[in-house]
Amino acid sequence: MSRFLLTRLWQSAVTLVLASMVVFAGVRALPGDPALAVAGEEATPETVAAVRAQLGLDQPLWVQYGRYASNLLQGDLGTSVRTGTPVSELITGTLPVTAWLSLYAILVAIVVGVGTGVVAAVRRGRWPELVANGFSLLALSVPSFWLGLLAILYLAVGLGWFPASGYVAPSEDPLRAVYHLTLPAVILGTGLAAVIMRQTRASMLQNLSSDYVRTARAKGASRSAVVLRFALRNSLVVVVTLVGLQLGGLISGAVVTERIFGLPGFGKLTLDSVFSRDYPVIEGVVLVVTLAYIVINLAVDVVYSVLDPRIRVGGGAR
Template identity: 80%
Template sequence: MGRYLLTRVWHSALTLVLASVVVFAAARALPGDPALAVAGEEADAETLAAVRADLGLDQPLWVQYARFARGLLSGDLGTSVRTGTPVTELIATTLPVTLWLATYAVAVAVVVGLALGVLAAVRRGTWVDQAVGGVSLLGLSVPSFWVGLLAILYLAVGLGWFPASGYVSPAEDPLRALHHLTLPALILGATTAAVVTRQTRASTLQQLGADHVRTARAKGAPRSAVLLRFALRNSLVVVVTLVGLQLGGLVSGAVVTERIFGLPGFGKLTLDAVFSRDYPVIQAVVLVVTVAYILINLVVDVLYTVLDPRIRVAGGTR
């Protein structure tokens, strides 16, 4: 097991190094001139040259990357070209907003997806199964930005059930924070809930037809115990994989939701950086998302060994 985890950590570190190279190159491939964004459209050639020298853009790319890599190793992500604020401060301010939103959205998606998926599997072939399938297909098909706008129009403005925009820190007021994040979390987690529902249904049906489940039923085990202890537990391996992948995607994909609901999160920071060609911020946000994916995948690998002993045995023999 230990050797397996060390191998995974080594692969993750190599992935992070390759990602830093790709991010560095991709940021500089964006159209536009950061010096022009800083100095203004009316700046002359001398001013632009001075700004490029100040930002280090006049140096060879390998020198720029070496400086960028040294900063990563020392925890220095640079300074925002647009605001002059250290990038670490910007991330420390905006990332918690997105993490709270993504965690809330995943929690809603898992609870709703597991409940609907198991219900559809137990009621296979009935109108309940068809209704759950229709709802999940709707969640996968309808664009989140459109649903978000409708939710603001009817649930926030029309009925007044939720705030239309704004953010409150959970440290300041947990209940108000929950109230402000509920509607964005529902919108953001709708697609994930639909995916979890469909995969849970398919995996549960497969487990209900397995030999050990039929044996447990033949021995007179209660239906609820068979469903929860055998079928659902084995189905959780698939669900954990989906949730791990979806959580990383929600952190990076919350841009639209945060924009619609006016949340000062990671998505807004990313858009502002792209529009202003803010290289240090662009590089930092992409690397943060990459690290998030890597860490989530490591956690998922560990959870596999908890949910399925066969995986633990295989991992221990590597």
């Protein structure tokens, strides 16, 4: 285990370095001049040149990256050219909103997806399977932004069951925080729930027809024990893979949901920084998302060995 973790940590460090290079070069390939955005459209060429020199944009790219990498090693993500606020403060102020939303959406997706997937597999060929398949098809077909607008129109404005916008931190009032995040979390998790449902159903059907399940039934194991203890546990390996891949994607992909529901999260910060050509904020956001992917994938690999003893984290079979 320790050797595996050290190897993965080394690979993660190399990935972060390569990601920082790609992000640094890609951000500077964006159209527009950040110095002009800071100085204003009416600024004189001399003023724009002075701002560019102040931001270090008049230096060669390799010099700019060297300074950027040196600051990263010291834990300094830079300062926003738009607001003058340290990037680390902007990220720590908005990331918890997106993190809570993503975790809530993942919870909704797991409960709904695994539940409907198990029911569809156990009740194969009956009406529960038809309902589950219809739900997954509908959830995958309807865009999340359209589903969010319909939810606000009917559930928030029409019936008043949920707030249409706003955010309350869980540290201030946990119940109100759950209340405000329920509707956006359901909208964000619906598509993932459909994917989990289909994968869980397929994996459950395969496991239910396996030899070890038939052996358990022959030994007199109850139906619930066969479904939950044997078939579902092995099927959860697929679910863990999906959750691990999608959790990082939800953190970076919750932009639309946050904009629709007016949440001051990571998505709003990302869009604002892109529109204003705020290089340091864009670079900090992408690096944080990259780090989230690395940590989540490492956690998924470790969880594999817990769910299925046949899988050894270091590689190979026992």
